[in-house]
Amino acid sequence: xxxxxxxxxxxQHISLLEPVRFKFECENEKIVGVxxxxxxxHRGIEKACTTxxxxxxxxxxxxxxxxxxxxxxxxSYTVAIEELLNxxxxxxxxxxxxxxxxxxxxxxxxxxxxxxxxxxxxxxxxMRIMGDRxxxxxxQELLTGNxxxxxxxxxxxxxxxxxxxxxxxxxxxxxxxxxxxxxYVDEFTNNWSLSLKFKRIGALSLDDAxxxxxxxxxxxxxxxxxxxRNEIKYLPYHEIGFKMQTHIDGDINARNIVRLNEILNxxxxxxxxxxGIPEGEIQTKYxxxxxxxxxxxxxxxxxxxxxYVKANGTAMLERVRIKTPTFASIPAFSHIFMGENYxxxxxxxxxxxxxxxCTAK
Amino acid sequence: MFTSFFKxxxxxxxxxxxxxxxxxxxxxxxxxxxxxxxxxxxxxxCLKCEKACPPGAILFVKSDNxxxxxxxxxxxxxxxxxxxxxxxxxCVRACPKPDEALWQSNKKPEIAIKSDNVNSxxxxxxxxx
Numbered sequence: 127x128x129x130x131x132x133x134x135x136x137x138q139h140i141s142l143l144e145p146v147r148f149k150f151e152c153e154n155e156k157i158v159g160v161x162x163x164x165x166x167x168h169r170g171i172e173k174a175c176t177t178x179x180x181x182x183x184x185x186x187x188x189x190x191x192x193x194x195x196x197x198x199x200x201x202s203y204t205v206a207i208e209e210l211l212n213x214x215x216x217x218x219x220x221x222x223x224x225x226x227x228x229x230x231x232x233x234x235x236x237x238x239x240x241x242x243x244x245x246x247x248x249x250x251x252x253m254r255i256m257g258d259r260x261x262x263x264x265x266q267e268l269l270t271g272n273x274x275x276x277x278x279x280x281x282x283x284x285x286x287x288x289x290x291x292x293x294x295x296x297x298x299x300x301x302x303x304x305x306x307x308x309x310y311v312d313e314f315t316n317n318w319s320l321s322l323k324f325k326r327i328g329a330l331s332l333d334d335a336x337x338x339x340x341x342x343x344x345x346x347x348x349x350x351x352x353x354x355r356n357e358i359k360y361l362p363y364h365e366i367g368f369k370m371q372t373h374i375d376g377d378i379n380a381r382n383i384v385r386l387n388e389i390l391n392x393x394x395x396x397x398x399x400x401x402g403i404p405e406g407e408i409q410t411k412y413x414x415x416x417x418x419x420x421x422x423x424x425x426x427x428x429x430x431x432x433x434y435v436k437a438n439g440t441a442m443l444e445r446v447r448i449k450t451p452t453f454a455s456i457p458a459f460s461h462i463f464m465g466e467n468y469x470x471x472x473x474x475x476x477x478x479x480x481x482x483x484c485t486a487k
Numbered sequence: 488m489f490t491s492f493f494k495x496x497x498x499x500x501x502x503x504x505x506x507x508x509x510x511x512x513x514x515x516x517x518x519x520x521x522x523x524x525x526x527x528x529x530x531x532x533c534l535k536c537e538k539a540c541p542p543g544a545i546l547f548v549k550s551d552n553x554x555x556x557x558x559x560x561x562x563x564x565x566x567x568x569x570x571x572x573x574x575x576x577x578c579v580r581a582c583p584k585p586d587e588a589l590w591q592s593n594k595k596p597e598i599a600i601k602s603d604n605v606n607s608x609x610x611x612x613x614x615x616x
Contacts, residue, residue: 267516271519
């Protein structure tokens, strides 16, 4: 006689922000088997990039892959094309690109933390973090003109310059956010619902993180020193005080702490950028059509994002391949669920911060 | 425990974080991205904006009664679809006369309802191209 029962989670579930379906095989309360389906929001963006749009408009198309890491997508694509066209971007444009990349990381991590609170039943904290996240949204809107779909990066530079008024507002708001995040660190370390309850739940060991190819905060929470920002030469991260944030526990609490430390590091980096932003143009002129192949990697809020672009000297590209962080982490996700209680599944899932729009694209 | 009681009490007198929206307008910055505006008299009909637009929200279509602009030799008329526009302002950067012929405002488009037939009118224009 069969001793296990199958319980689905999704594709529509109260704890999910986006549609994903997990089929858990449970033995009493314990999960013994996991099957997942992530393709519910497929929009055919890779195909559209090679059939409908010319190479200079695709930066805006790929930004629509995902709302939370829109800037990383358009930046990765733009850098891939800039490599093919041999464009040297001015250092001011590079610093402005990092500034927005880090602001985006702050608001994405804050959304994940608030969602973790909501799944822990701590609604008041959820509202507090979402309210404070507005400070970041406000400065993003001042800098780029939009809250989410920034459309800030174009081939050869950035679309808008920063002025003193906006820079002052950014510094003031980041100071306020820093103060608030310090308060969250206290809550996430000492509050029973957010720290002790999450200890040793959904743990991933260092060996398993290595074996299952975990990336992003998920891997760093297990002690794996992996961050694309540390490896790329294109953006000057080493000049603005980037520090790798790792933890050794690998459980839900460790992931939250890693995210909080990353927010603090990002705020520090933004302050450093604004303190020493160089003078100069924000746009480099270019000519010609892309030809050849290029691969570009960047650190999105959820981990490594990879773009492969193949062009043939015409305005239409031959291939655009997007490898997103959540897609690469699915084997690690499935492994973490094994041996856990079914009741913990929504909290574990929220701690991964999965982005299904990216994954299904 | 005392501090939590104190906080709960003071919260009664704090202002909400949200805006009382229909009564209080949402604060708007002059640089927010909104509708693309066009002045026909200054346009030189180079069609660079039409080529630069990623979603194709600007169309110059031949018309029977075009404007009296002397640069308009082909008899074209400017058409703009605010519901297709992504407000990226690529057209403004491509324009040889930005701020005179084409510029970005911070206004919002009006809400379109079904009887406006926004899509079918635009599809008709695309057929003329």
